[in-house]
Structures are given as structure tokens and as C-alpha cells.
Amino acid sequence: MELLIQPLNRMLHVSPGANLLDVLRENQVPISYSCMAGRCGTCRCRIVEGEVLESGQEELRPLSGQAQYVFACQTWLTESCVIEIPEPDEIIVHPARILKASVIAVESLAPDIRRLRLKPGKPLQYSPGQYANLQFAAGMVRPYSMAGTCEDDELEFHVRIVPGGRAGNHIAAGLRPGDAVRVSGPLGSAYLRCRHEGPMLCVAGGTGLAPVLSIVRGALAAGMRNPIHLYLGVRSSRDLYGMQWLAPLQRDHGNLHVQIVANDSKGISEARRGLVTEAIAEDWRDLTGWRAYLCGSPPMVEATSLLVRQRGIRLEHVHADAFYAAST
Structure with missing residues (x-):
């Protein structure tokens, strides 16, 4: 069974049932990935020809017909096919991590927006535009985007407070400097493409x-x-x-x-x-x-x-x- 990778025009021989991300990594094909669980969207690629199986939340389902996007970490190869990987020159690999952080401050930016500043126990490597999951207590986990860059000494998040919002109201009224927050990330594929030279x-x-x-x-x-x-x-x-x-x-x-x-x-x-x-x-x-x-x-x-x-x-x-x- 063969896998043709575009735009690299590289042909790989693969076994039926192989995981697409595993195949790409084993063959040193450049592709971004992070969470390995189909949540972050970082390893998205396009099926140009052929049929694969994609693992959804409910069941494996065949994908065929016109070209479509899949997450490589959740895709299994069932026959020879052609895939297109996005921007091989803009690959990022920031394996998702779990860090402990402590609250520096919660500041008001607008009547219903708060700036949450955290001091991570260890540096978090991420690309501008990515996000992380913040856990404040058991069952209280929310995704928020970083507003700074990984060169900063702290992590900055902007949080909108909505009526009845448990996490937002906890941040606004319950968090105090020194409180512990668990940070999981980075996640997300809407990150800065540094090699792009156009507008x-x-x-x-x-x-x-x-x-x-x-x-x-x-x-x-x-x-x-x-x-x-x-x-x-x-x-x-x-x-x-x-x-x-x-x-x-x-x-x-x-x-x-x-x-x-x-x-x-x-x-x-x-x-x-x-x-x-x-x-x-x-x-x-x-x-x-x-x-x-x-x-x-x-x-x-x-x-x-x-x-x-x-x-x-x-x-x-x-x-x-x-x-x-x-x-x-």
C-alpha cells in the first residue's frame, strides 16, 4: 500500500491500518502536532485521493469523495491514497504539557473582561496564537488563549465574564494571588506563520x-x-x-x-x-x-x-x- 505526500511528492510504503501521524513521524515527514488526541487541530491535513478511517467521538467512519481535511493523529490508512500536508516550512512541534502555575493578579480590562496573569512553574513553549486549558478546580476547566509570547516570564489570558459562567465568575471573584492553576497545552492551529512575507x-x-x-x-x-x-x-x-x-x-x-x-x-x-x-x-x-x-x-x-x-x-x-x- 502506498502513500503519496504532497507538496513534497514523496512516496511511502505503509501497512494497512497504520495511523497517519505515526507514519509521518516515523518517516521524518514534517507535520505539526501537539495533543495527539484530536482536540487541538494542529495536525490537520487534507485527503486528496483515496479512503481513510477517521476516529470520531462515536465511531470510525470512512471518508471518501472530494478532498477533505482530517486530523492525522486520529486517521488510519486503509488503502493507497494521496495526502497534502500544510506548509511543510511552517511546522511547529510543541508537545502538550501539564504545568503548575500560580496567580499573579486578576485585573479589570473592561466591565466584563478580566486579565488573568499566571506565573508558570516551568516555561511553556508555544507559538503566538495558541491556547491552553486552565483548570481551577475539579470539573472547572476552560480553554483560554495566551495574549503574550513564550519569551515572557508569565502567562497572560483575557477572560470574558458571562452571566452564570462558573469559571469566569470564579476568576473574577474567587481567585487570589498565589492560588494554584493547572495549565495544559499548548493547543490550536491558528498560530503565527513566520515565513509568510505578504500582508x-x-x-x-x-x-x-x-x-x-x-x-x-x-x-x-x-x-x-x-x-x-x-x-x-x-x-x-x-x-x-x-x-x-x-x-x-x-x-x-x-x-x-x-x-x-x-x-x-x-x-x-x-x-x-x-x-x-x-x-x-x-x-x-x-x-x-x-x-x-x-x-x-x-x-x-x-x-x-x-x-x-x-x-x-x-x-x-x-x-x-x-x-x-x-x-x-
Whole structure:
């Protein structure tokens, strides 16, 4: 049985029933991976031809027909096939770890947003844009994106407090400096692609600013000169935060351009009124050759993803994280 790997045009001889990620690692084929359990999405690749078995939460199911994406760690080979691995020159391997951390501070960024700062017992290696699972107590585990870079001495997270949200309200009212938090990660495939030299479109809604801020900080720290166009979407002045970091970055780096877009722009002198999709559509007719990093509510991420693909960004160059509010 044969496995053809694109774009490397490399042929491998494999045994039926072999796990795809195991085959790639054993043959030194470059692919990103992290959790090894199908949760983080880092090892996503595309089945171009052939049939495989993908392990879902319920059962193994055959995948056939037009090309589709699978997680290599949860995919088993059943016949000769062709796969496409994403960006072999942008591979990252940060094996997921469990670290102990202690609370440094919980700070208010907006009426319903808190900045959680943790001191990890050991450094956590991650790429800008990734996230981790934080456990505060038994049964209280939530995913939050890092807002800094792994060169920092601490971990920074932005947390939205929602009515009835157990973890958010615990962070806002229950956590104290010195309290222990278990950190599991890194996870996520919407990380910064450092080798890309074209324009970058970063779109953040709400606490989606955390991973976007991490991506921007990482790109600028790495000396990337790409034009970076960041659109920050908020509902009103009440929800706006982050300019205390973005304004100095924009002042010091001429390739960073920040646009605030608000449903209600009253009280935000520099804001444009409307939706981020409307602002992007007004500003850019052709986004061919760009990369997009989208983080925020599922409706915003889905609408923006559709728009940027219509304007020329390839699907595999849209790196997105949708934030789902946890009410329990």
C-alpha cells in the first residue's frame, strides 16, 4: 500500500491500518502536532485521493469523495491514497504539557473582561496564537488563549465574564494571588506563520484580541516587516480594551495598522461604525496572497472567513479560532 505526500511528492510504503501521524513521524515527514488526541487541530491535513478511517467521538467512519481535511493523529490508512500536508516550512512541534502555575493578579480590562496573569512553574513553549486549558478546580476547566509570547516570564489570558459562567465568575471573584492553576497545552492551529512575507489581516472580536495580540507581538518581536492590518470589533465603548498595548505598538512599528470598528461608535473618536466585515469589504477588494488570523465569536469568524475567501485568501491560509461563551 502506498502513500503519496504532497507538496513534497514523496512516496511511502505503509501497512494497512497504520495511523497517519505515526507514519509521518516515523518517516521524518514534517507535520505539526501537539495533543495527539484530536482536540487541538494542529495536525490537520487534507485527503486528496483515496479512503481513510477517521476516529470520531462515536465511531470510525470512512471518508471518501472530494478532498477533505482530517486530523492525522486520529486517521488510519486503509488503502493507497494521496495526502497534502500544510506548509511543510511552517511546522511547529510543541508537545502538550501539564504545568503548575500560580496567580499573579486578576485585573479589570473592561466591565466584563478580566486579565488573568499566571506565573508558570516551568516555561511553556508555544507559538503566538495558541491556547491552553486552565483548570481551577475539579470539573472547572476552560480553554483560554495566551495574549503574550513564550519569551515572557508569565502567562497572560483575557477572560470574558458571562452571566452564570462558573469559571469566569470564579476568576473574577474567587481567585487570589498565589492560588494554584493547572495549565495544559499548548493547543490550536491558528498560530503565527513566520515565513509568510505578504500582508497579514488580523481580526479580533471581544477577548479574541488575546490571541491576535499574541500574533502581533510575536510578528513584531521576530522582526517581520509584513504589513499587518488589525481590525478590532467591539459593540460599544464599554467593550473596548487593549489600546494601551496596541497604540504604542502601532506608534513604534510603521507596518502595524489598527482599525477600531464599533456597532455603536459613540465615545470612541477613532472608531468606524458598523461591522468588521463591512470595514474590510470597504477597504480591500483583493486579498490574494494575504494571510488571515480571525479570533472571536463564531458568527464573526464565520462571516469574516467567508468574506476573505471571496476576496482571494486561500482556505488553508485562513487561520481561525472561534470563541464559544461558556455559561456553566
